[in-house]
Amino acid sequence: MTFQDKLKTAVPSGIGLCVGLDPVVAKMPAKFQSSPTPLFDFCRDLIDATKDFASAYKPNAAFFEVYGADGWQQLKDTVAAIPSDKIKIIDAKRGDIGSTAEAYADALFGYLKGDATTLSPYLGGDAIQPFLKKPEFGGYLLAVTSNPGGADLQELLIDNEPLYLHVVRLAKKLAINQNVGLVVGATRQSLWAKLLETAVDLPLLIPGVGAQGGDPVSLREMLRDYPGVALVNSSRDIIYASQKDDYQSAARDAAAKLSNLLTGK
Amino acid sequence: MTFQDKLKTAVPSGIGLCVGLDPVVAKMPAKFQSSPTPLFDFCRDLIDATKDFASAYKPNAAFFEVYGADGWQQLKDTVAAIPSDKIKIIDAKRGDIGSTAEAYADALFGYLKGDATTLSPYLGGDAIQPFLKKPEFGGYLLAVTSNPGGADLQELLIDNEPLYLHVVRLAKKLAINQNVGLVVGATRQSLWAKLLETAVDLPLLIPGVGAQGGDPVSLREMLRDYPGVALVNSSRDIIYASQKDDYQSAARDAAAKLSNLLTGK
Numbered sequence: 001m002t003f004q005d006k007l008k009t010a011v012p013s014g015i016g017l018c019v020g021l022d023p024v025v026a027k028m029p030a031k032f033q034s035s036p037t038p039l040f041d042f043c044r045d046l047i048d049a050t051k052d053f054a055s056a057y058k059p060n061a062a063f064f065e066v067y068g069a070d071g072w073q074q075l076k077d078t079v080a081a082i083p084s085d086k087i088k089i090i091d092a093k094r095g096d097i098g099s100t101a102e103a104y105a106d107a108l109f110g111y112l113k114g115d116a117t118t119l120s121p122y123l124g125g126d127a128i129q130p131f132l133k134k135p136e137f138g139g140y141l142l143a144v145t146s147n148p149g150g151a152d153l154q155e156l157l158i159d160n161e162p163l164y165l166h167v168v169r170l171a172k173k174l175a176i177n178q179n180v181g182l183v184v185g186a187t188r189q190s191l192w193a194k195l196l197e198t199a200v201d202l203p204l205l206i207p208g209v210g211a212q213g214g215d216p217v218s219l220r221e222m223l224r225d226y227p228g229v230a231l232v233n234s235s236r237d238i239i240y241a242s243q244k245d246d247y248q249s250a251a252r253d254a255a256a257k258l259s260n261l262l263t264g265k
Numbered sequence: 266m267t268f269q270d271k272l273k274t275a276v277p278s279g280i281g282l283c284v285g286l287d288p289v290v291a292k293m294p295a296k297f298q299s300s301p302t303p304l305f306d307f308c309r310d311l312i313d314a315t316k317d318f319a320s321a322y323k324p325n326a327a328f329f330e331v332y333g334a335d336g337w338q339q340l341k342d343t344v345a346a347i348p349s350d351k352i353k354i355i356d357a358k359r360g361d362i363g364s365t366a367e368a369y370a371d372a373l374f375g376y377l378k379g380d381a382t383t384l385s386p387y388l389g390g391d392a393i394q395p396f397l398k399k400p401e402f403g404g405y406l407l408a409v410t411s412n413p414g415g416a417d418l419q420e421l422l423i424d425n426e427p428l429y430l431h432v433v434r435l436a437k438k439l440a441i442n443q444n445v446g447l448v449v450g451a452t453r454q455s456l457w458a459k460l461l462e463t464a465v466d467l468p469l470l471i472p473g474v475g476a477q478g479g480d481p482v483s484l485r486e487m488l489r490d491y492p493g494v495a496l497v498n499s500s501r502d503i504i505y506a507s508q509k510d511d512y513q514s515a516a517r518d519a520a521a522k523l524s525n526l527l528t529g530k
Contacts, residue, residue: 022365062361062368068376069338076333093361095385096327097412100287103327111333120360120385122407124414142387147362149389152435156423163421163428170417 003138003179006115007203007229010087015223016055017259018089018205020235021046021078022063027240029247039064040074044081046239049248050255056087056231058205079112087231088115089205093142094131095120101130109137116140118183118205121167128174138179138203141171144195146185146208155191164191168198181205186214186232192222201228209258210237216261232262268403268444271380272468272494275352280488281320282524283354283470285500286311286343287328292505294512304329305339309346311504314513315520321352321496323470344377352496353380354470358407359396360385366395374402381405383448383470386432393439400442403468408432409460411450411473420456429456433463446470451479451497457487466493474523475502481526497527 001009010016023039025032032038047057064075075090082088090112094104108117108131116138119128131139143164144154154164171180181203184195188208204223208214209232216232223230238258242250259265266274275281288304290297297303312322329340340355347353355377359369373382373396381403384393396404408429409419419429436445446468449460453473469488473479474497481497488495503523507515524530 024364060361060365062359062365062372065337065372066368066376068341068372069334071372072330072337073334093359093385093388094327096325096358097410099289100325100327103325103331107327107330107333107336111331120358120387122385122387122418123358123410123412124417124419126412126414127410145362145388145392147388147391149391152389153387153428153431154389156428156431158421158423158428163418163423166418166421 002135003115006087010085011055011229013263015230015262017053017255017262018056018058018231018233019050019054019238019255020233021057021059022235024063027243029243029245037074039071040077043078045248046251047081049251050238051083053255053259054086056089057082058089058091058233060091076112079114090114090117093118093120095123095127097123097127101127105131121170125170125174132174132177132179135177135179138181140181140183140205141167143167143182144184144188144191146187146212165198168195171202186219187212196226203228204230206230207233210234216258220262220264234258267400268380271352275350276320276494278528280495280527282318282520282527283321283323283496283498284315284319284503284520285498286322286324287500289328292508294508294510302339304336305342308343310513311516312346314517315503316348318520318524319351321354322347323354323356323498325356341377344379355379355382358383358385360388360392362388362392366392370396386435390435390439397439397442397444400444403444403446405446405448405470406432406436408447409449409453409456411452411477430463433460436467451484452477461491468493469495471495472498475499481523485527485529499523
């Protein structure tokens, strides 16, 4: 199935919840502290708890890599625990040239079995293409990120147009397999009107809702007429909704609430 | 020891050879094909063969990650096999926000025990700072990359100044611990004069010599009066100098030749 078809199937209404899996052992309920595989155990329980409300899951590679080889095994096991009808996004923000990019793509889509990844655009088009060769797998290009420092480079003006719009145009150019999307931070909604106009219908991955300050209801309003599939990510507000024994029901409730706000139910 | 002191000690003449470790099993001599740990075995032999001429080693994470957890173990073992007086650069091109960047830094400097890494600048200063908190460890920020598509974004003009110069200025601003360098491709020497002037004395990591087309002698000329420490990387030309039984002596010869061209011996 192409990435575009996977997206349409997983997100029939065009906007859906993505649960970010950023496992940090010190923030988990006590019982995980003594587990030999706490990252996997915790993520598996959170996937189980939220799957009725999530269209996608986004494990962030950094939180697994900090445990090295063992962390990578738990990342692989975590991806395998995501139900097959959900979009599996490995948040890795990779980017490198030629054969190196191909090795990264093999690691993310072949070894880890992700459906998509996040990509850094600074190296240009030929460093992104190796991730996009197969229509089954997608790449979300960083356009507007949710951190305050995002403006350092992204908002610099080139011929009166900020850099991030050049990234959006680069993404459009690379989208011959309909498998290129954009990362657009919910915290910077003042930039959105022009961005959505330029993106036309590219898929969006939207971090920054909740803990980082983005408002889901105004997000839904802005996306009302946008024809591309939007995945709105929340990590901390869901997976650490409770650090006590009720972590699963608290996560489920938080996922349900955000999903309902996004879809207007 | 601070990263700056490590650099000065490892590269007393100010310019030195960095051997890039990009292990690809299919390109290795036959005897590695049946090894259970071919990436580590091959890299260890290459480090042994070239250590008299190399100031630094740069394993590229992608070629290890493609083997997942097992590859990460071999990456850790490879870094441990690099002599302690050499600079250990994990080429990972990471970049992410806040706590995620901290997790990546822990993975690269804590778990893998690298001295430095390569960093992608698109997310801005606050995504780079977590890698630079400790003066013992360094980050090389991508400024001008060696691939043809590098120009897609890097040469866009902002107030008549290309984007990569803004990245150089960002690096200068972040260099309070003297542990920020720049990645500058040897293939794009027409951009160098202005770049070196703006960088003032930042350390440089220079890929693109040899197989990619950069000329080491003209490089040496351009760097003659530059006060910062420059590491010139070569990967394929050295580690695949021969794919037969003489791979070690061929690699040693290639490293010696390039080192001599760079230092003018």
